[in-house]
Amino acid sequence: MRNTQGTFSFLPDLTDDQISAQIQYCLDKDWAVGVEYCYDPHPRNIYWDMWGNPMFDLKDPKGVMMELADCRKVHGDAYIRLNAFDNTRAVESVTLSFIVNRPKVEPTIRMTRQEVNGRSVRYTHEIVR
């Protein structure tokens, strides 16, 4: 089941050239770009692992692409995303985040309903491989 977290996730996967162009856009805005990966794409799992530190002072997307290539080598079957951090005062948060690598077979997210207290329903999600 296709994971649709982050920007661009309803589009076909970005090519490396397209990813580079997006990174250039971030660098032009002075955002710091970081690489993160994760094997547990549960929508509530906000804790992805960092692949090194976010990168500051880059002029060219190649620096990020090198890290992405290294991360793919080690975690080719994980989700990998790029985060762009905007350090503008009072923004100071991730402002763009998009997936740049997916496992060959993506897990399914199954929703379960549980009836409680008469007619009330609780929903929960779990990853099914």
Add this chain to the structure above:
Amino acid sequence: MDTLATTVDLRAEYESSGVREVLDELDRDMIGLAPVKARIRETAALLLVEKARKTLGLTHLTPTLHMSFTGNPGTGKTTVALKMAGLLKRLGYVRKGHLVSVTRDDLVGQYIGHTAPKTKEVLKRAMGGVLFIDEAYYLYRPDNERDYGQEAIEILLQIMENNRDDLVVILAGYADRMDTFFNANPGFRSRIAHHIDFPDYTDAELLAITEHMMAEQNYRATDDARTAFGEYIGLRRAQPHFANARSIRNAFDRARLRQANRLFAAAEGPLDAEALSTLVEADVRASRVFSGGLDSRTAEMEGKK
């Protein structure tokens, strides 16, 4: 690409790419350095032709552009590297054209596992531009076989080979030490295509540089002050830690300091632009260089880079 062009106009390319502009600027801003300028012109011509050959489909390889700049301190290596970065950008050989200037401390770590991330960090910043490694021979310490410099060298060699489209590396330092370094690290020698040697400046050139620096900052020396500067150059050269144009820049900065003090101490009425921009003989002659001594702070500043 649809169809290949069948002709190229080198002249037009030379003008429109802005290469001519950079070379003119180099001629104008840098005094002397005739052999360096000639080598850079040759290199620019070669790269322009190489680019034209690519346009016509005669070649597909990116030429090796890594360089070594050798010469004594203050001979203009860093300044020329900056211009070189601009030139390579206009010629289309690097994408961004910025210069990242580093020394051993920026590349080599203090403990196991520290060096590779440090070196990579610098390389990532340099992507799309020029990486300038000053006193590159400090990366190699043969007396300590477990020195972490070796790790940085290996990463550099790999990147210089595999990322030729992404960055240009310039290694700089004293000629004799660079020679030893290249002999011990043939990997570097074989990856460097252009060696440029920076000669020491003559006394006359240093005086011209003084005037150039003064003009740039709207200062003017009286005839006596100019004569004093001339004598200063000769004396300073004979003293330790002489650093060519950098020594001149420092001398000029100190003369400005003395001028400011003189104006401040003496001024009673309003001062005009003329007074504020004139250096007189005393501003120069007060230097300890004239009394045979080199003030210790000067030596320290110029010896340390």
